[in-house]
Amino acid sequence: xxxxHGFSASNYYNVPKLALLEKGIAFDEVVSYTGVGPKxxxxxxxxxxxxxxxxxxxxxxxxxxxRAILEYIERAYPQHSLLPATPFGIAKVQxxxxxxxxxxxxxARRLILNLLAGTEPDSVVLNxxxxxxxxxxxxxxxxxxxxxxxxxDQFTLADIAAILNLPIVRSVGKKFLGxxxxxxxxxxxxxxxxxxxxxxxxxxxxDAANDYPNFMAHLKALxxx
Ligand SMILES: N[C@@H](CCC(=O)N[C@@H](CS)C(=O)NCC(=O)O)C(=O)O
Numbered sequence: 684x685x686x687x688h689g690f691s692a693s694n695y696y697n698v699p700k701l702a703l704l705e706k707g708i709a710f711d712e713v714v715s716y717t718g719v720g721p722k723x724x725x726x727x728x729x730x731x732x733x734x735x736x737x738x739x740x741x742x743x744x745x746x747x748x749x750r751a752i753l754e755y756i757e758r759a760y761p762q763h764s765l766l767p768a769t770p771f772g773i774a775k776v777q778x779x780x781x782x783x784x785x786x787x788x789x790x791a792r793r794l795i796l797n798l799l800a801g802t803e804p805d806s807v808v809l810n811x812x813x814x815x816x817x818x819x820x821x822x823x824x825x826x827x828x829x830x831x832x833x834x835x836d837q838f839t840l841a842d843i844a845a846i847l848n849l850p851i852v853r854s855v856g857k858k859f860l861g862x863x864x865x866x867x868x869x870x871x872x873x874x875x876x877x878x879x880x881x882x883x884x885x886x887x888x889x890d891a892a893n894d895y896p897n898f899m900a901h902l903k904a905l906x907x908x
Contacts, residue, residue: 730747849875
């Protein structure tokens with residue numbers, strides 16, 4: 684059986700985890716936190732060269748990088764496809780997913796350490812994050828109306844990208860920018876609430892909440908934060 688290495692409080696780990704759940708593929712979970720190095724799981728670097736979470740263990744070997752893992756899962760297990768049927772539809776889903784990751788997740792992530800450690804961000808970084816998020820918010824409304832799904836009329840990888848990567852943007856916005864920038868995107872709040880009703884999304888959230896104290900204890904033990 685395939686094994687997913689990582690931890691449930693990680694949004695990146697949850698990307699392939701939600702895909703596997705939605706597709707009905709059996710898998711085992713192997714807990715591995717971040718901070719791999721001499722003091723913690725040095726052998727994990729053989730699974731994921733930068734020590735990042737997630738990594739997927741297959742019968743042929745390990746695959747790291749959530750995007751590559753999704754590609755493997757879709758091709759190895761075509762049932763309950765999470766991609767549209769046409770090349771154009773597939774490209775649009777990938778476009779949306781990449782947009783969310785590059786212009787929202789990776790931008791908000793610049794403040795994740797401040798969020799976790801409860802420290803004040805550097806004002807230059809904060810300003811850059813705010814400007815980038817404001818631009819991305821305007822652009823997101825051009826990519827999707829969020830009337831039903833993020834793209835098209837079926838649940839796809841675009842929804843997985845949105846559901847799992849946008850909460851960090853809301854958290855960073857509320858904590859450091861004095862507002863939730865995403866609530867300015869027409870239809871997005873209602874869409875997110877609908878997605879939270881999906882049974883597998885509820886499981887992802889419950890697993891994340893259960894794992895959070897363990898993840899924080901791990902960070903404290905390893906880095907003292
Ligand atoms: N590009 C990677 C990013 C994964 C990532 O950044 N994961 C975080 C956990 S949410 C991590 O492992 N961080 C530890 C580190 O960057 O050293 C992917 O898509 O899988």
